[in-house]
Amino acid sequence: xxxxxxxPRYLIKTRGQQVTLSCSPISGHRSVSWYQxxxxxxxxxxxxxxxxxxxxxxxFPGRFSxxxxxxxxxxxxxxxxxxxxxxxxxxxxxxxxxxxxxAFFGQGTRLTVV
Amino acid sequence: xQSVTQPDIHITVSEGASLELRCxxxxxxxxxxFWYVxxxxxxxxxxxxxxSGDTLVQGIKGFEAEFKRSQSSFNLRKPSVHWSDAxxxxxxxxxxxxxxxxxGSGTKLNVKP
Numbered sequence: 727x728x729x730x731x732x733x734p735r736y737l738i739k740t741r742g743q744q745v746t747l748s749c750s751p752i753s754g755h756r757s758v759s760w761y762q763x764x765x766x767x768x769x770x771x772x773x774x775x776x777x778x779x780x781x782x783x784x785x786f787p788g789r790f791s792x793x794x795x796x797x798x799x800x801x802x803x804x805x806x807x808x809x810x811x812x813x814x815x816x817x818x819x820x821x822x823x824x825x826x827x828x829a830f831f832g833q834g835t836r837l838t839v840v
Numbered sequence: 841x842q843s844v845t846q847p848d849i850h851i852t853v854s855e856g857a858s859l860e861l862r863c864x865x866x867x868x869x870x871x872x873x874f875w876y877v878x879x880x881x882x883x884x885x886x887x888x889x890x891x892s893g894d895t896l897v898q899g900i901k902g903f904e905a906e907f908k909r910s911q912s913s914f915n916l917r918k919p920s921v922h923w924s925d926a927x928x929x930x931x932x933x934x935x936x937x938x939x940x941x942x943x944g945s946g947t948k949l950n951v952k953p
Contacts, residue, residue: 730883759941768945768946769930769945769946771942771943774941818884824934827934828889829884829932829941831876831883831885832883833882834881
């Protein structure tokens, strides 16, 4: 079974641009969550999608958005990039999406905003 | 508010020494509990999990964790640390009635030769 795949692995963008990150979950998993990881703030929850619907949302500005497709693949978009958006963005997939199921993580996308 | 606390930001132990990483949660009921490990630049890997039953849980790589309801804790332990255990460790809780998943702030483990 293939793991969680995040693309691209590395990305450099300029302030003010927008970016789209992609996450392909493990086959059969319907829940996809996104996290932002920075040295100062640690691992912060962005949002979770389950069966194409956003089910949970963290405390991030509206510049951060996402969606999930019918094949469970998910994209995350950040508009009007700021320097502070530089981070490792991690995607996690879960089977069924209930709280007692293990989250499997991708290797992340390292976003650098210059 | 629900929270997960890992009070130790950094821990350094000598290779071969024992290890205990602390995790406390704040929630009205027993949540589902997890420990994850992250190597530099990588995603998170599950070490072990607790849902119910025996409060001492065995995981991969020789790790174990003990759930203590009275202390709202789920501390991670390893009897003898190896240099390859140097990484960041995250405690997480899953809240069944809210179907949410929270991570602690992480503990960075450094292993001295």
